[in-house]
Amino acid sequence: MAVIDQGHRPSAPQPPAGDGPFLSLRGVSKSFGAVQALSEVDLDLPAGQVTALMGDNGAGKSTLVKVISGIFGPDQGKMRWGGSEVQLRSPKEATRLGIATVYQDLALCDNLDIVQNMFLGREAVRRRLLDEGSMESQARTTLADLSVTTVRSIRQPVASLSGGQRQAVAVARAVMGKAKLVMLDEPTAALGVSQTAMVLDLISRLASSGIAVLVISHNLNDVLKVADRVAILYLGRMAAAGPISEFDTQKIVQFITSGTAADRVHPRPGAAGGGTQGAQEL
Amino acid sequence: MTTSPPQLAPQDTGRVTGTGAAHTSLKSFLGDWAKRARSGESGVLPVVAGLVLIVIVFQVQSPVFLSAGNLTNLLVQGAVFVLLGMAEVFVLLLGEIDLSIGYLAGIGAVVTGALLAYPYQAPWWVAIAAGLVVTSALGALQGTLITRLGLPSFVVTLSGLLGFEGLMILMIDNSGSASGGTIRITDNVVNDLVNGNLSPLAGWLALAAVLVVYGAVNLLASRRRRASGLVAVPPSVAIAKVAVTAAAGVVLVWICNTNRGALVPLRGVPWVVPIVLGVFVAWTALLGRTRFGRYIYAIGGNAEAARRAGVNLTRVRTLAFTLSGLTSGAAGVIYASRLGSISVNIDGGTLVLYAVAAAVIGGTSLFGGRGKVLHAVLGGLVIAAIYNGMGLLGMGAAVQYMVTALVLLAAVTVDAVARRNRRAA
Ligand SMILES: Nc1ncnc2c1ncn2[C@@H]1O[C@H](COP(=O)(O)OP(=O)(O)O)[C@@H](O)[C@H]1O
Ligand SMILES: [Mg+2]
Numbered sequence: 001m002a003v004i005d006q007g008h009r010p011s012a013p014q015p016p017a018g019d020g021p022f023l024s025l026r027g028v029s030k031s032f033g034a035v036q037a038l039s040e041v042d043l044d045l046p047a048g049q050v051t052a053l054m055g056d057n058g059a060g061k062s063t064l065v066k067v068i069s070g071i072f073g074p075d076q077g078k079m080r081w082g083g084s085e086v087q088l089r090s091p092k093e094a095t096r097l098g099i100a101t102v103y104q105d106l107a108l109c110d111n112l113d114i115v116q117n118m119f120l121g122r123e124a125v126r127r128r129l130l131d132e133g134s135m136e137s138q139a140r141t142t143l144a145d146l147s148v149t150t151v152r153s154i155r156q157p158v159a160s161l162s163g164g165q166r167q168a169v170a171v172a173r174a175v176m177g178k179a180k181l182v183m184l185d186e187p188t189a190a191l192g193v194s195q196t197a198m199v200l201d202l203i204s205r206l207a208s209s210g211i212a213v214l215v216i217s218h219n220l221n222d223v224l225k226v227a228d229r230v231a232i233l234y235l236g237r238m239a240a241a242g243p244i245s246e247f248d249t250q251k252i253v254q255f256i257t258s259g260t261a262a263d264r265v266h267p268r269p270g271a272a273g274g275g276t277q278g279a280q281e282l
Numbered sequence: 283m284t285t286s287p288p289q290l291a292p293q294d295t296g297r298v299t300g301t302g303a304a305h306t307s308l309k310s311f312l313g314d315w316a317k318r319a320r321s322g323e324s325g326v327l328p329v330v331a332g333l334v335l336i337v338i339v340f341q342v343q344s345p346v347f348l349s350a351g352n353l354t355n356l357l358v359q360g361a362v363f364v365l366l367g368m369a370e371v372f373v374l375l376l377g378e379i380d381l382s383i384g385y386l387a388g389i390g391a392v393v394t395g396a397l398l399a400y401p402y403q404a405p406w407w408v409a410i411a412a413g414l415v416v417t418s419a420l421g422a423l424q425g426t427l428i429t430r431l432g433l434p435s436f437v438v439t440l441s442g443l444l445g446f447e448g449l450m451i452l453m454i455d456n457s458g459s460a461s462g463g464t465i466r467i468t469d470n471v472v473n474d475l476v477n478g479n480l481s482p483l484a485g486w487l488a489l490a491a492v493l494v495v496y497g498a499v500n501l502l503a504s505r506r507r508r509a510s511g512l513v514a515v516p517p518s519v520a521i522a523k524v525a526v527t528a529a530a531g532v533v534l535v536w537i538c539n540t541n542r543g544a545l546v547p548l549r550g551v552p553w554v555v556p557i558v559l560g561v562f563v564a565w566t567a568l569l570g571r572t573r574f575g576r577y578i579y580a581i582g583g584n585a586e587a588a589r590r591a592g593v594n595l596t597r598v599r600t601l602a603f604t605l606s607g608l609t610s611g612a613a614g615v616i617y618a619s620r621l622g623s624i625s626v627n628i629d630g631g632t633l634v635l636y637a638v639a640a641a642v643i644g645g646t647s648l649f650g651g652r653g654k655v656l657h658a659v660l661g662g663l664v665i666a667a668i669y670n671g672m673g674l675l676g677m678g679a680a681v682q683y684m685v686t687a688l689v690l691l692a693a694v695t696v697d698a699v700a701r702r703n704r705r706a707a
Pocket of ligand 2: 061062063
């Protein structure tokens with residue numbers, strides 16, 4: 001029985017000291033014909049932190065996520081993963097590295113239950129038959145680690161879940177492998193207040209277990225609640241990026257809408273990982 | 283990185299239920315069941331209740347309906363509907379349809395019959411295997427056209443419905459052994475598939491063996507699951523399930539073992555019953571216990587999700603149409619065995635409609651992703667009961683068709699309403 005203790009937290013492996021951001025992009029560009037969707041984008045995604053990726057419609061957010069998840073090869077630019085340079089030629093390679101993406105439409109099968117969805121495409125088999133027992137216990141452990149405790153039974157069809165619970169199942173499915181970077185596209189767009197709180201909660205727990213998290217969001221409130229760092233795209237350029245302590249609502253809005261702010265933020269050297277206090281206050 | 287990860291305040295506010303609730307009580311099980319019933323996941327109870335109702339109605343109208351002779355006859359008639367229904371379940375689960383299986387059955391029967399007859403006179407198992415290989419290949423061909431060329435299954439298998447009837451007639455006309463558009467089945471083994479019976483003792487022994495295995499699998503598995511903290515049905519429900527199955531089995535064997543001969547004694551379970559049971563068990567295991575089966579459900583539920591999860595849609599879909607072909611070939615052999623012949627008069631168009639009706643009446647959704655092999659068994663029996671009972675009452679094909687149509691409409695309505703409830707939920 002996996003009854004979850006009050007205040008149980010997933011064991012949070014401390015990110016190894018001194019190896020910098022888990023994923024870093026330098027000078028990444030991508031164009032579709034005449035449309036320059038990304039130009040010379042730099043981005044750092046440190047382990048154990050939530051980075052909010054913001055920007056207006058068409059700014060290039062989804063394209064950036066697709067480059068990182070191996071769907072699009074970048075036209076140019078370098079990608080370093082855990083300190084060594086990598087080239088992602090397919091989504092499979094990204095998955096193998098531990099990069100997981102939760103798309104906005106979640107891609108769950110309504111007719112399958114939670115366990116079946118979490119293991120879809122990588123079912124445990126024993127003597128060619130599905131090993132339901134081991135899948136169910138693993139799924140339960142993963143959900144417990146994420147403190148997803150509101151579902152009635154992990155054998156209920158996903159169709160019967162609330163929006164927040166579905167999001168949680170999709171996230172659990174994404175991290176169950178051994179994800180080191182989880183990217184979520186608009187995870188709270190379709191959710192009500194309490195469901196949103198639950199998902200934001202889940203996102204911070206992911207980060208505190210040592211995973212690098214990238215969240216695309218249009219919702220400033222959500223971002224301010226959960227993010228340690230902000231990265232703002234404007235017409236395919238990285239308009240601003242840095243610890244959230246260096247931003248306020250007005251500045252973020254200015255960067256999103258015009259690509260610049262009256263008082264331009266220059267991320268201070270050496271402050272790369274220092275944005276956490278800001279997140280506490282907000 | 284030297285900073286420790288952000289320590290956010292613990293927000294677990296006492297929601298300590300849920301994922302750990304493995305020990306399902308009977309009460310919560312019934313509560314869940316009621317909830318599922320509204321969204322069309324009520325299981326087989328409605329169709330079983332319908333079947334009981336149909337039986338009562340016909341028995342009141344015609345006292346011979348429940349006689350041993352008629353019930354055995356009903357089982358034998360039902361076998362073809364059941365097998366064709368199973369063939370259809372594979373494709374319905376994908377959200378597709380296969381309209382060709384009636385004439386695929388015809389082709390399976392013709393290949394088998396022709397190989398048994400002069401000049402080939404092949405052994406029965408070679409003839410049957412050849413029939414099944416041909417129908418599987420034709421199923422695979424249709425599946426390939428549907429998946430590789432992206433053609434709608436409705437159109438491809440509609441062509442199959444026409445084309446395979448033509449192919450079947452061509453084969454009968456050219457078979458050399460046919461006379462008057464009919465190939466007689468000369469092989470005793472093949473004829474006995476339906477017309478032969480297990481001895482009464484063998485019937486009881488077979489039932490005992492089946493029940494022991496079924497009971498052990500069900501009760502032990504559910505106990506093991508409970509012991510290791512997995513979600514399991516309550517013991518009372520598991521026991522009730524096994525008890526009901528045992529009772530049904532005893533009644534079945536008892537009826538079949540009652541003398542139904544008019545002049546000479548005739549008793550025993552027809553061979554076709556264990557044959558259909560075997561197919562049922564195999565296909566149930568395939569759909570419920572293997573990756574392939576899981577992928578069929580996944581594709582029917584959300585094909586895009588399955589694709590992103592790395593499922594090879596083309597392969598799974600093609601294989602499903604192949605299995606549909608294989609199973610309809612088996613239905614064709616049983617059909618020919620029952621009649622002792624196969625002729626150009628086989629009505630594959632009506633048969634496929636009965637097959638779809640069997641699956642849907644049993645509870646399989648036309649919208650994909652929901653259904654079981656068991657549904658084809660129960661729905662096939664409903665159709666056989668209607669067919670048989672109306673025959674006893676001297677009602678012609680006209681009334682029979684209309685009543686079956688109404689039952690099918692009712693089943694589809696239930697399916698559609700349940701789907702709407704799921705959407706709204
Ligand atoms: N597959 C594609 N083919 C052509 N143009 C694309 C494609 N994907 C994105 N774009 C273009 O790239 C730009 C950035 O798009 P996108 O990354 O979807 O923005 P966002 O997600 O921030 O709204 C847009 O101008 C969009 O039209
Ligand atoms: Mg987008």
